Amino acid sequence: MLSTFRTQQGGEPVFDAMHRPELSRRFSWAIPNDAAIEAIAEVAAGRGIVEVGAGTGYWAALLEQAGVDVLATDAAPPAPSLGDDHNLWHAEASTWVEVHHVDGATAAADSNGRVLFLCWPPSINDMALEALEAYTGDTVVYVGEWTNGATGTPAFRALLDAEWELVRTVEIPVWWGREDAVRIYRRARPVNC
Numbered sequence: 001m002l003s004t005f006r007t008q009q010g011g012e013p014v015f016d017a018m019h020r021p022e023l024s025r026r027f028s029w030a031i032p033n034d035a036a037i038e039a040i041a042e043v044a045a046g047r048g049i050v051e052v053g054a055g056t057g058y059w060a061a062l063l064e065q066a067g068v069d070v071l072a073t074d075a076a077p078p079a080p081s082l083g084d085d086h087n088l089w090h091a092e093a094s095t096w097v098e099v100h101h102v103d104g105a106t107a108a109a110d111s112n113g114r115v116l117f118l119c120w121p122p123s124i125n126d127m128a129l130e131a132l133e134a135y136t137g138d139t140v141v142y143v144g145e146w147t148n149g150a151t152g153t154p155a156f157r158a159l160l161d162a163e164w165e166l167v168r169t170v171e172i173p174v175w176w177g178r179e180d181a182v183r184i185y186r187r188a189r190p191v192n193c
């Protein structure tokens with residue numbers, strides 16, 4: 001019974017506490033819905049996506065099912081045989097699509113007109129900032145938090161704020177205490193200005 005799962009335990013609903021770690025590890029740290037996939041597919045139509053820090057590639061798999069050409073990349077593509085330390089966020093997980101072994105900044109620099117896609121980029125390193133700085137295209141899709149700051153870094157969000165225009169936000173289901181959403185940005189000023 002959902003009502004039972006939703007009883008509080010240590011401040012957090014039991015359902016979330018029980019299931020979030022395993023679902024995040026095997027699928028994604030963000031929960032996709034149809035509206036999110038449709039909005040991203042629409043903005044990527046005809047040019048495709050380069051995803052950095054793709055993890056298991058679960059969002060990439062859903063986007064491919066929606067007809068989008070996705071190049072999924074990660075610095076440590078998850079794999080069942082590589083041990084807990086290989087990828088801290090997706091230990092011993094399998095991938096849903098091929099996830100290429102490429103650093104985020106390198107993948108973003110080689111985007112070739114694709115939309116840059118970041119879903120729950122780490123808050124503990126500069127991957128999101130470095131990918132955004134390296135990217136020369138005009139559209140970014142960021143799935144993550146804005147005020148809570150569990151995803152990306154303050155410097156990453158400051159660069160988005162300064163040089164990119166938020167053109168669309170799509171709500172997605174969130175885990176208890178989180179406020180992540182899909183945010184679609186267009187470049188507000190030319191590169192190197």
Ligand SMILES: C[S@@+](CC[C@H](N)C(=O)[O-])C[C@H]1O[C@@H](n2cnc3c(N)ncnc32)[C@H](O)[C@@H]1O
Pocket residue numbers: 024027028029030052053054055056073074075076077087089090102103104105118119120121122125127
């Ligand atoms: C919180 S997980 C999110 C994964 C996936 N996008 C999701 O939503 O489930 C962060 C991912 O970023 C990757 N990562 C960390 N630093 C990176 C870097 N410098 N370049 C590319 N990927 C990186 C990690 O390996 C991990 O898979």
